[in-house]
Amino acid sequence: MNKQTPLIEMKNIELAFGGVKAVNDVSVDLYPGEVVGVLGHNGAGKSTLIKVLSGAYKADAGEIFVNGEKATINNPRDARAYNIETIYQTLALADNLDAASNLFLGREIVNRYGMVDDDAMEAETRKIMQRLNPNFANFKSPVSALSGGQRQSVAITRAVYFNARILIMDEPTAALGPQETEMVSKLINQLKAEGIGIFLISHDIHDVMELCDRISVMKNGKLVGTEKVDDVTDDEILAMIILGKKPTKSK
Amino acid sequence: MKKAMRNVVGAVGIDLRLLGMIGALVLLWIVFDLSTGGRFMTPRNLFNLSVQTASVAVMSTGMVFVIVTRHIDLSVGALLGFIGMVMGTLQLNILPEYLGFGHWSIWMITAVVGLLLGTIIGAFQGWIIGYLTVPAFIVTLGGLLVWRGAAWWVTQGQTVAPLDSTFRMLGGGVEGTLGSQLSWLVGMVATIAAVVTIVLARRRKSNHGFNVKPLWAEYALGGIVTLLILGYVVIMNAYPLPKGAAKRYAEAQGIEYPADGLFISHGIAIPVIILLVVAIVMTVVAQKTRFGRYVFATGGNPDAAELSGINTRLLTVKVFALMGALTAIAAVIASARLGAVGNDLGVLDELRVIAAAVIGGTALSGGIGTIYGAIIGAVIMQSLQSGMAMVGVDAPLQSIVVGVVLVLAVFIDIVYRRRAGV
Ligand SMILES: Nc1ncnc2c1ncn2[C@@H]1O[C@H](COP(=O)(O)OP(=O)(O)O)[C@@H](O)[C@H]1O
Ligand SMILES: [Mg+2]
Numbered sequence: 001m002n003k004q005t006p007l008i009e010m011k012n013i014e015l016a017f018g019g020v021k022a023v024n025d026v027s028v029d030l031y032p033g034e035v036v037g038v039l040g041h042n043g044a045g046k047s048t049l050i051k052v053l054s055g056a057y058k059a060d061a062g063e064i065f066v067n068g069e070k071a072t073i074n075n076p077r078d079a080r081a082y083n084i085e086t087i088y089q090t091l092a093l094a095d096n097l098d099a100a101s102n103l104f105l106g107r108e109i110v111n112r113y114g115m116v117d118d119d120a121m122e123a124e125t126r127k128i129m130q131r132l133n134p135n136f137a138n139f140k141s142p143v144s145a146l147s148g149g150q151r152q153s154v155a156i157t158r159a160v161y162f163n164a165r166i167l168i169m170d171e172p173t174a175a176l177g178p179q180e181t182e183m184v185s186k187l188i189n190q191l192k193a194e195g196i197g198i199f200l201i202s203h204d205i206h207d208v209m210e211l212c213d214r215i216s217v218m219k220n221g222k223l224v225g226t227e228k229v230d231d232v233t234d235d236e237i238l239a240m241i242i243l244g245k246k247p248t249k250s251k
Numbered sequence: 252m253k254k255a256m257r258n259v260v261g262a263v264g265i266d267l268r269l270l271g272m273i274g275a276l277v278l279l280w281i282v283f284d285l286s287t288g289g290r291f292m293t294p295r296n297l298f299n300l301s302v303q304t305a306s307v308a309v310m311s312t313g314m315v316f317v318i319v320t321r322h323i324d325l326s327v328g329a330l331l332g333f334i335g336m337v338m339g340t341l342q343l344n345i346l347p348e349y350l351g352f353g354h355w356s357i358w359m360i361t362a363v364v365g366l367l368l369g370t371i372i373g374a375f376q377g378w379i380i381g382y383l384t385v386p387a388f389i390v391t392l393g394g395l396l397v398w399r400g401a402a403w404w405v406t407q408g409q410t411v412a413p414l415d416s417t418f419r420m421l422g423g424g425v426e427g428t429l430g431s432q433l434s435w436l437v438g439m440v441a442t443i444a445a446v447v448t449i450v451l452a453r454r455r456k457s458n459h460g461f462n463v464k465p466l467w468a469e470y471a472l473g474g475i476v477t478l479l480i481l482g483y484v485v486i487m488n489a490y491p492l493p494k495g496a497a498k499r500y501a502e503a504q505g506i507e508y509p510a511d512g513l514f515i516s517h518g519i520a521i522p523v524i525i526l527l528v529v530a531i532v533m534t535v536v537a538q539k540t541r542f543g544r545y546v547f548a549t550g551g552n553p554d555a556a557e558l559s560g561i562n563t564r565l566l567t568v569k570v571f572a573l574m575g576a577l578t579a580i581a582a583v584i585a586s587a588r589l590g591a592v593g594n595d596l597g598v599l600d601e602l603r604v605i606a607a608a609v610i611g612g613t614a615l616s617g618g619i620g621t622i623y624g625a626i627i628g629a630v631i632m633q634s635l636q637s638g639m640a641m642v643g644v645d646a647p648l649q650s651i652v653v654g655v656v657l658v659l660a661v662f663i664d665i666v667y668r669r670r671a672g673v
Contacts, residue, residue: 054558056557056558075560076557076558076559076560077560080560086558088558090554091555092552092554092555092558092559093552093555094547094548094549094551094552094555094556094618095551095552095618096547096548096550096551096552096618096619097544097547097548097551101544101548102555105544105548105555105556105559105561106545106559106560106561107560108541108544110541114540115535115539115540116538116539116540116541116543116544119455119456119458119459119461120459122459122461123459123460123461142551
């Protein structure tokens with residue numbers, strides 16, 4: 001395995017909703033320039049696990065290390081301070097605001113009087129959109145007026161704009177057409193080349209086989225196992241997801 | 252034709268809803284003017300209308316934030332009554348003991364205490380809503396009962412009167428106006444400020460290389476705004492002081508009072524100036540501050556706001572504290588206007604304020620609303636009431652009409668939004 005210090009280590013994370021243990025003693029890690037796929041059925045606990053990392057939830061037990069140092073992440077602001085950026089499955093957009101306001105939500109550009117500078121934010125948004133999704137043209141309407149794919153680009157842009165070092169993508173291509181999906185794949189490879197670590201949550205095995213270096217499979221809140229993509233077959237991954245069965249043979 | 256209209260409107264940058272509200276208001280005024288034989292659109296009535304609107308309009312700007320964040324505040328009327336009682340008692344029964352009767356600082360101390368009280372009570376209610384997660388409807392319904400009861404307690408139900416004479420100027424009585432020259436000055440300053448704002452916004456946009464409106468549209472907008480401001484000044488200056496007040500004014504100025512009377516203008520009323528300042532500040536807060544941005548983001552999607560690192564609980568406290576402060580300002584205006592504080596001060600104001608905000612396009616589902624909309628909503632509400640009273644509509648029928656108009660306005664708004672897809 002890699003000799004470097006991991007960007008992220010989540011150790012023995014537990015989180016219960018009422019009586020349901022959504023995440024039960026799960027440990028995962030992530031290295032610079034690596035894409036780790038998190039797989040599992042609906043309700044396996046993937047979103048809950050990464051929400052602990054993004055500060056949306058506080059774990060009942062377990063520890064998080066960033067660059068080998070113990071990190072305290074109590075809210076989304078803490079996570080952002082560690083350069084952890086997240087694209088949520090729900091996108092987490094304020095539908096009544098335009099693209100720029102969403103992109104900069106919580107981190108608005110202000111002028112020297114402390115007033116929100118909408119024009120500067122729109123200019124920045126246009127610039128980065130030009131790079132990530134040149135087809136995006138609607139900068140004036142509230143994002144509720146945008147298509148699913150356009151909304152997803154806003155969420156992706158927001159995560160990428162602020163120099164993320166750790167990127168969490170929860171089903172980032174769920175609402176995208178083939179062309180836009182292709183763009184996200186390119187983006188992932190580009191970010192990876194820049195040394196950014198990515199947790200990619202997906203249910204599309206092909207996406208995962210193509211983009212990921214390792215996969216961690218969850219089932220019923222528990223970690224089934226973590227494997228290098230090159231060491232396992234599609235069928236073995238499916239067996240992990242469906243049956244919760246670890247691949248026995250080692251190549 | 253319709254499309255051409257829409258293009259023109261779009262170019263000027265005024266949304267259709269605003270135009271619709273102004274259209275409804277103008278229609279209302281014309282109907283009332285016709286059915287009162289021209290008594291509605293007189294300087295005198297328009298002066299009274301603007302003074303009567305001020306208190307509810309000030310509160311409605313705060314109610315926009317409350318409703319935008321998906322809350323409601325049913326306590327504002329009762330809180331207004333309570334703050335009014337405290338301020339009245341303070342300036343009549345407490346402060347004169349220490350400072351002497353009629354001391355110059357009494358009005359200021361009273362107003363500041365009222366403002367603090369309103370802010371603290373608002374923040375407290377907001378804390379229960381935000382941190383203890385009791386629904387705003389319940390907390391402020393409780394507040395309605397508590398503060399109305401507390402208001403009675405302050406004086407055991409007695410009316411406090413007469414209020415300090417300087418304080419009363421804040422209510423816009425005969426003395427509480429700017430007079431002709433100051434009104435012109437305010438009008439000029441407001442016009443210049445509006446034009447400068449338009450020019451600066453245009454320059455900023457073109458500096459960023461964005462599309463800007465055609466030049467004629469900017470001129471048209473500037474022209475309309477100038478006309479409205481200066482037109483208002485002209486009308487307010489066309490309303491003369493009554494004989495007695497004019498005589499007193501002449502004496503105070505050392506002018507001989509002529510036998511055939513003297514034309515001294517009222518000018519803009521002080522409560523209208525207060526409303527103007529509140530409107531500008533609240534608009535800037537809504538559009539240009541982080542706090543305002545977070546208010547709207549939280550209303551649009553509370554989870555998204557939370558995930559963006561916004562402390563939505565603290566935001567709730569701030570929103571209700573602001574509502575409390577604005578209620579205190581409204582309490583100053585309302586009590587000063589009457590010159591006395593009775594037990595019924597502010598009764599049913601919560602409904603007027605909510606109706607004004609909602610008629611002005613604030614959506615109860617959250618995330619949508621404007622300050623100017625709420626103020627126009629307040630003017631529409633007050634016009635309806637004054638107009639019907641003037642026409643001689645019975646009080647029960649008046650409330651029936653107001654109720655129907657409220658529901659109708661919201662229905663039209665919903666249909667408009669569905670069509671416009673926003
Ligand atoms: N906010 C919540 N409150 C209660 N239960 C939740 C909440 N979020 C998720 N769960 C439950 O936790 C489990 C894991 O959900 P989730 O992490 O969303 O799964 P996945 O993302 O893998 O589909 C599910 O049983 C889900 O019903
Ligand atoms: Mg999920």
